[in-house]
Amino acid sequence: MPLPVFRPEDDPGPDFLHLLRKMGQDPFAGPALGENRAVEITHATTIVAIRYADGVVMAGDRRATAGSSIAHRGMEKVQPADRHSGVAFAGSAGIGMEMVRVFQLQLEHYEKVEGSAVSLEGKANQLSQLLKSNLAMAMQGFVVVPLFAGYDRRQKRGRIYSFDPTGGRYEEPEFHADGSGGRDARTTVKLGWSEGMDRNATVELAVQALYEAADEDSATGGPDLVRGIYPTVATITEAGYERLPESDVAERFAAVIASKSRKGLSL
């Protein structure tokens, strides 16, 4: 690979996707597949973001499905985008993972080239542009729906952005959940949410939402007690992105299961 040297009028600036295209490597340039798809697409499922007093809690299950079978049990759908933001995705797993990778690199690349970080809203807009680049693939069924949340260091609060497959970007004032179990998760959060919740209550609410989503949606993975795989839960505050240790998440799920068992499960 040569050293990329551009004339000022050709320089892609801090835009990593543009740079990749200039070097002939568009990550979203998929071939047209036509109507009859023979490929089984892996899908990823429930993701949640909830705003609270110190920032945002993000959570997501770990299951990926291909049709009705489980494709992967330990997928990480919630990942740090940079120090003060996180990104999660539902939908086509391969493209979703690639989009997250390009997004992470995009933010880092901008920061290194420009010497300063993009604003939180700027980051959300960047993700929206990545989604738009994938529109041709989305039209063929490879849909990805990300969820972006972070701590806005200028406004000193947590902020959440939801997206649609065409790149539409919507700021959510309180919380959001997406994916096949998103509706169940959203309802659970809606019933339990209040302004200014503390970290503990919010993490508990996120865990509950994932539990309910897994209870109703076959494509959402619950806590896997046999293998010890638990959903990802992370907080994003002024101190940055911090993933909860798996043991902590395990305890919280155990508490939910215990309270449900006491009540007696209603079918």
Next chain:
Amino acid sequence: MPFYVAPEQFMKDKADFARKNIARGRPLIATAYADGILICAENTSKTLHKVSEIYDRIAFAGVGRYNEFDQLRRSGVQYADIKGFQYSREDVDSRSLANLYAQHIGNIFTHEMKPLEVEILVAEVGIEATGDQIFHILYDGSVVDEDRFSVLGGEAEAITGRMAKAFRAGWKLPEALKAASTALKGPDKPVAVPDLEVAVLARSESRRSFRRIEDAETASLLGLPEAVEAAPGDTQPGAGGELADLPKTGAGDPPA
């Protein structure tokens, strides 16, 4: 060409031109210390940096014409990010980047009317101290691989002499910084803290090891009284403060 100029004369003129202009620039020192690599430059600007991050374990520094070495820096970031995307983060190394820079700068020196008036440095911190690498690339594309320290810019010889006397293998950051900042102008006229640009590649668990050391911390490392007045928490990790730490890691660690 209407007049004949001997190739020797032509090259010598170009080299003299580049050397003269680089020597006017303020100097810069990079040195290995126990827990990483320290880069210390004399720079009166707070925003136009001489030292910057290229990749997880790689830093860049340049002296001479700002627009020329900044363009090289950007190319380096672009090269490293694409390579890491195409292969893996582990596959991005300073040696191949230094070679590319050398080829690029050498090409310009040979084929263009005006050579680049820059000297640059590519440093990489290893997992172990034996893996630390410092490459010094000159205006004509020649590369020097240094294992103790490297001096770029004006008065390089005098500074190298002072630095050689002070250097001790495996020294700690405060000692290395004190020696480097003293060597820049000599013991009788030390560079004031606000005119120092200091950054380290810190050997740690963090993915991104580049960290700028702000004035308050520099003063405290040098044992100067300015440290007392400075507000704690004034120093921020990373290039722009928004140090992205992707898989498995926490924030940029403070130096030992």
